[in-house]
Amino acid sequence: MDLSKYLLFITALVLLSVASACSHGKCGMLEKCSSDQDCDAGLYCFYCVEGFLSYKCVRSSATDQFKLLNDSLPFNKYAFLTTHNAYAIDGYPSHTGVPRFTVTNQEDTVTQQLNNGVRALMLDTYDFRGDVWLCHSFNGHCYDYTAFGPAIDTLKEIEAFLSANPSEIVTIILEDYVQAFKGLTKVFTNAGLMKYWFPVRNMPKNGQDWPLVKDMVKNNHRLLVFTSIKSKEESEGIAYQWNYMVENQYGDGGMHAGSCPNRAESPSLNDKSKSLGLVNYFRTIPMKELTCIDNSKDLLDMLHTCYGAAGNRWANFVAVNYYKRSQGGGSFQAVDTLNGKLLCGCDDIHACVPGSSLSAACSAQDKL
Numbered sequence: 001m002d003l004s005k006y007l008l009f010i011t012a013l014v015l016l017s018v019a020s021a022c023s024h025g026k027c028g029m030l031e032k033c034s035s036d037q038d039c040d041a042g043l044y045c046f047y048c049v050e051g052f053l054s055y056k057c058v059r060s061s062a063t064d065q066f067k068l069l070n071d072s073l074p075f076n077k078y079a080f081l082t083t084h085n086a087y088a089i090d091g092y093p094s095h096t097g098v099p100r101f102t103v104t105n106q107e108d109t110v111t112q113q114l115n116n117g118v119r120a121l122m123l124d125t126y127d128f129r130g131d132v133w134l135c136h137s138f139n140g141h142c143y144d145y146t147a148f149g150p151a152i153d154t155l156k157e158i159e160a161f162l163s164a165n166p167s168e169i170v171t172i173i174l175e176d177y178v179q180a181f182k183g184l185t186k187v188f189t190n191a192g193l194m195k196y197w198f199p200v201r202n203m204p205k206n207g208q209d210w211p212l213v214k215d216m217v218k219n220n221h222r223l224l225v226f227t228s229i230k231s232k233e234e235s236e237g238i239a240y241q242w243n244y245m246v247e248n249q250y251g252d253g254g255m256h257a258g259s260c261p262n263r264a265e266s267p268s269l270n271d272k273s274k275s276l277g278l279v280n281y282f283r284t285i286p287m288k289e290l291t292c293i294d295n296s297k298d299l300l301d302m303l304h305t306c307y308g309a310a311g312n313r314w315a316n317f318v319a320v321n322y323y324k325r326s327q328g329g330g331s332f333q334a335v336d337t338l339n340g341k342l343l344c345g346c347d348d349i350h351a352c353v354p355g356s357s358l359s360a361a362c363s364a365q366d367k368l
């Protein structure tokens with residue numbers, strides 16, 4: 001086309017986009033956008049290939065339940081967004097000198113995850129190169145090409161977050177392959193995390209409530225660590241996860257609509273001697289393009305299915321891959337729903353705020 005027609009065409013395009021698009025932080029949920037800056041606070045500009053025809057603003061951060069409401073209830077009355085393999089991050093630099101050859105599960109750094117409201121991190125810990133490393137692997141061995149990095153780097157990010165956010169609580173759930181004597185204790189100590197350690201002796205063993213969040217904060221017991229190795233509870237004072245928590249099947253086996261079997265290592269989901277519940281909802285082989293579908297309605301449906309399987313108990317942790325991928329509210333809405341159910345019997349935590357419009361909408365018949 002000649003130049004004048006071309007200019008006309010460009011002008012038309014610009015006018016069209018200016019006319020149709022909100023911009024500069026004014027775009028709300030599911031409005032079209034062309035950059036993150038177009039979207040309102042707490043949203044970012046995302047394209048769910050399988051679900052959208054264009055880029056739209058979707059949620060990028062969680063509701064802080066303690067700030068929206070209060071922290072005066074037991075820890076097990078709240079729900080927390082959990083990142084599966086929080087350390088397996090796109091573009092994480094190789095720390096072995098060998099290019100990495102393994103899948104990722106997240107796109108943000110651990111610091112970004114925490115700043116966006118993630119409050120529980122799943123980490124895989126291995127003995128590697130004389131230290132504890134975070135690694136994606138098989139048969140309990142870490143390899144140069146599957147290693148992400150020394151655990152201390154990530155633990156120091158968590159320390160920085162806890163130090164900067166004195167009212168927040170972080171939970172670490174370890175798939176633990178460390179055999180080195182007191183290997184975990186050393187790395188947590190070196191990362192400066194022991195001062196936040198929630199002592200195992202204060203964890204309820206027979207289905208009682210956990211301490212109140214405000215007391216955990218006051219006592220600086222703001223880091224909960226669970227290991228998958230039973231003997232470490234005795235030898236290192238690190239809680240054995242399934243003494244305190246029930247958990248559904250992870251990976252593809254946990255994604256069959258309408259069924260919520262427990263993970264083999266976990267007590268039965270309806271075992272009420274465990275006060276905490278975790279729902280895993282992620283594919284065995286992460287598939288980025290499909291995750292926005294997984295993390296949306298399907299995830300919410302599974303939370304309801306697992307509620308039934310757990311003897312009418314809502315989960316406290318919901319673990320996903322690529323936590324910011326969704327068709328709108330995604331994993332953040334899922335946690336808002338859990339907190340709504342747990343805290344006031346409504347479908348969304350915002351309905352627990354007295355006098356809010358959602359609160360009025362949550363009529364008596366919606367309540368459990």
Ligand SMILES: *[C@@H]1O[C@H](CO)[C@@H](O)[C@H](O)[C@H]1NC(C)=O
Nearest residue numbers: 069070071072073343344352
């Ligand atoms: C804190 O929030 C919960 C849930 O909305 C509510 O039941 C409780 O009364 C609140 N406590 C205080 C001290 O405000």
